[in-house]
Amino acid sequence: MTTLGILHPGSMGAAVAAQAKAAGAEVLWCPEGRSDATKDRAVRSGLAAVGNIAEMVHNSDVILSLCPPANAVDVASSVAGHSFSGIFVDGNAISPASMKTISTIMSSAGAQLVDGSVIGSPPSTTKTPRLYLSGPEAPVEAVARLFEGTAVNAIALPGGIGKASALKLSYSTFQKISRVLAAVSYTLAHDYGVERELLDVAKQRTTSYLTETEYISKTASRAWRWGPEMREAVQALMESSLPAGLAEAASLVLERWGDARNFPLGLPEAMDRLHHTTEG
Structure with missing residues (x-):
């Protein structure tokens, strides 16, 4: 035993x-x-x-x-x-x-x-x-x-020590932050009386963004537009006295992709750019 x-x-x-x-x-x-x-x-x-x-x-x-x-x-x-x-x-x-x-x-x-x-x-x-x-x-x-x-x-x-802990944090980073972000997003919608409409829009999706790895490249190619949108979200959150750090962090991530409209990034390059700050 x-x-x-x-x-x-x-x-x-x-x-x-x-x-x-x-x-x-x-x-x-x-x-x-x-x-x-x-x-x-x-x-x-x-x-x-x-x-x-x-x-x-x-x-x-x-x-x-x-x-x-x-x-x-x-x-x-x-x-x-x-x-x-x-x-x-x-x-x-x-x-x-x-x-x-x-x-x-x-x-x-x-x-x-x-x-x-x-x-x-x-x-x-x-x-x-x-x-x-x-x-x-x-x-x-x-x-x-x-x-x-x-x-x-x-x-x-x-692969040895470190693999299991890396898997846990890779998953929990998305799972926990997305839960926190959902709370902030819902509260913002509630402040403006559109929480029911927000839920109606959200219910159109049935899968997790985490499984859609092919969309990472698409996200990178849209960073030039999504980045400013996130900065506007920061402003809206601050006006409602809500935590704006998550939206601000998202805008900083998007900035690392730069402007990839005319030169679409493949998945490997999109991931590589997340490790380095880029300009333009």
Whole structure:
């Protein structure tokens, strides 16, 4: 039986840990410093409590970190500080650079690091999130086996540490910013009494812009016109005392494409220009 330590059982962590337990793993958690809500989740999930992090490190084959991104490095350091030599899975929404920092921390302790990212809702009878894993083959396979036959779809990514975290942030950048932008756009429409019309227009679409990669080149070719439009949007948002930073950032992105009306950019060139400021 594999013993999994979970840090910490929030709504996602507890649900993921419960799936590993259902598949036959023993799952430990540390109540020290945790809220009553966290304790309730752990109890409902049937997790076994330990006295402190040192006890978890001593008894766990695998430790899974699912915590707020700002705490990821500190959590990894606390585990490494107790000389953990098993498999440490960082499943947090952190950058590849932060994952490299955690890799250095874990290497110094003699642990094996697996870069993980959870995409989707907490697992349940109706929800099946994906747990992407990257890193050395053997520990990645060991972690994936913990979730065989469960509502967590473990998927190994080739290419080593940094791949899973890059995938998570690539997706969440679009998903989170688009949600925030939707809130700002709807509020602006509401301020002028046209929110129903906005929703009517929006309902004409049934797919995500993120899947339409061929449209990136078209966007680049229209940057000369869309950029000024975004600057007008900035003005409208400011007049309504709404946050204008997202629209302003969009205008700056469009400026990187310059004027491509007469020289349409292919997808590779359009993406390359996003890495460099251009003039004209």
